[in-house]
Amino acid sequence: MFPIILRRLALSIPLLVIVSAITFVLESFVPGDPARTILGINATQEQYDALRATLHLDQSIAAQYWLYLRDVLGGDFGDSLFTGESVLGTINQRLPVTLALVIGATGLSTLVGVLLGVYSATRGRFSRRLTDVVSLLGSALPNFWLALMLVSLFAVRFPIFPATGYTPFAESPGQWAAGLVLPVVALSIGGVAMIAKVTRDAMLTTLGLDYIRTLRASGVGRSSIIWKHALRGCGLPVVTAVGLTMIAFVPGTVFVENVFTLPGLGTTVTEATNQHDLPVVQGVALTFTVMVIVVNLVVDVLYSFLNPKVRVE
Incomplete structure (x- = not known):
């Protein structure tokens, strides 16, 4: 396991340099x-x-x-050209908001996506087609449009959740959670669609394997076969889908945070880009890259637990 971690960390160093160089050059072309x-x-x-x-x-x-x-x-990492604040200080202040969005959306996408995928794989052809339709819609609809629709429906027409703003967890856990419901749902729709389809396809393949038929012939219960044996056999593709989904959520926070005016890294990089505040843009870009590296590292570690061959290789 440790060689895998060391290899991933070694590969991340040139990635950080490349991302910082590309960001620096692209920012120079901004009017x-x-x-x-x-x-x-x-x-x-x-x-x-x-x-x-x-x-x-x-x-x-x-x-x-x-x-x-x-x-x-x-x-x-320098200071902001306009506020004079430390870039690291700004990132440390805004990062918890973005992390709450990414982690919350990943958790919701994984839970709903896996349940929907398992259900469609075990309940017949209609549910499979329904999952395909949901996956297509979830992949096609942009996050910012979904965010606007959620605000219009659940914050304006039916004022259940706040439309904008953010309350720190230390001030009020209840208001903190309520303020994140709509942003997390808007961000997670695409992830639910992807994870559900991957889980469905992997479950169908696993349920047709010989060891599953042996378990059925041995009298093992249907629920045990699905949730204990078959779902474990789907671990690698599902973990891959969750990892890719979480990585996609990182840049997706830029749109969602701006719609809901959340003080995260997404709104920070948008404001910094408009102001040509290069130190802040660079700092946020490197932070996003580190987040992606961490997600890939966690996926590699999970691979080693789900498939011992990975550790040998």
Whole structure:
């Protein structure tokens, strides 16, 4: 298991460098000038040139990236160009909101998706077709549209949940949970569709294997065969689907957080991109990349438990 973890961590280092480089280059093409935005239109040319030199904006993209990379390797992610706050401080403050969305949506998608997949695999052709329809709709409908529909229905027409805003867990656990219901549901719809279809297909394949027929012939109960033996045999494809779904939720939070005005990393990176606040954009991009690496690492560890051959390899 430890060689798998070490190998994954070693591969993550060049990934972080590549992501940071691509983000740096793409951000340089965004229209706008941070120095002009900070100083305003009334600043003199001397003030403008001095600020550009202070921010290293007068140097080439390669030189700017090298200075940034050097600071990051030293543990300094810089400060926001507009607020002056530490990038790490901003990320630490906003990260819990994004994590709550991603973890909540993953849990809901896994629970509903697995139950729906098992049900459709064991209840006949109609339920299988229904799962296909649900999967198609869930994959086709965009998160931001679903979020707007949920707000319109469950926050405006029927004021059950708050439409926007976020309450920290320490202030009120009840309001914290209520404020996350609609965002989590909006984010998880696509994940439910994917996990349900993968679970259904894997369950159908597993139920046709020889050892399942042997269990039936031995008098093992139907529920035990489905939930204890067959579902375990579906572990690898289901875990893969859950991992891919969780990774997809990470960028998906950008749209959902902006619809519900949640103070997470999604709204942070949107505001920073509009302001050309490169240190914040870079910090959020690296945080998202680390989240993806952690998810892949957890999936690899689960693989080693579900399939001992992985540990040998």
